[in-house]
Amino acid sequence: MKLGFYPGCSLNGTAREYNESVKALAPVFGIELVDIDDWNCCGASAAHAVNRDLSLALPARTLALAEKQGFDEIVVPCAACFNRLAVAQYELNKDELLKKSVEKSIDMTFNNDIKILNVVQFIDKYIKNKITEKISHKFEHQVACYYGCLLVRPHKIIGFDRVEDPTSLDELMQFIGATTIDWGFKTECCGASLSIARTDLVAKLSCNIIKDAADRGAEAIIVACPMCHSNLDMRRPQIDEYVGKKISTPVIYITQAIGLAVGITPEKLGLQRHFVKVNTL
The missing domain is CATH 1.20.1050.140 (Glutathione S-transferase Yfyf (Class Pi); Chain A, domain 2)
Structure with missing residues (x-):
């Protein structure tokens, strides 16, 4: 296909x-x-x-x-x-x-x-119903699914998932063996394109997301947006400085998580490119 x-x-x-x-x-x-x-x-x-x-x-x-x-x-x-x-x-x-x-x-x-x-729609439509037969390593980790601002908004146009409390990423992660946490920052803004112009604001907004996920025991944060990933991963030094401690919770894409579950090597999934190491997974 x-x-x-x-x-x-x-x-x-x-x-x-x-x-x-x-x-x-x-x-x-x-x-x-x-x-x-x-x-x-x-x-x-x-x-x-x-x-x-x-x-x-x-x-x-x-x-x-x-x-x-x-x-x-x-x-x-x-x-x-x-x-x-x-x-x-x-x-x-x-x-x-x-x-x-x-x-x-x-x-x-x-x-x-x-x-x-x-x-997420692509995985739901073409991959989800075939995952079970392909899984070789269940993703048995506790994760926080972070949707960000744009994945399910604006609802009248996208018509996909719930705006304030979406569940599509959570369901996919549960499908491959993960435990998803219930938390209040899944659709909060990470600072988006202000990463360069106002790194201080990005550090503050992203810090709230990273800290809450870590405090609730998340072993990884799952994302589906490169801008969100960049702010939560690349800006970790500024986030750590803002929060006053080092937080080592990695941020990975939903496709990387599913890829690991079906036996694709970390190198082919690009996991070595992240700023925050994902060795724990």
């Missing part, structure tokens, strides 16, 4: 390990992920705050290219990219004049009916 794949900027750069883990996991379940030809940046996280037309044209071009390539569905692992593509599709489908304007700006016409799947 072939599905379209939109890596976005992060998965080709700072979140290389996310890309590696998704691409390593898919073949185990008979899925070939094919990159969209000539894809471009989706505009996250600033385009929609600067220019509305640009914020729609950037993801629209990628959707048009995917449609031209013959894909009915595309997998978009980055939560921010998924949000921008889904929002653009929604906005253009409800305003035909706006869609024609965007089509003119990108010099392409398209139906705009391609199915966009985030990584």
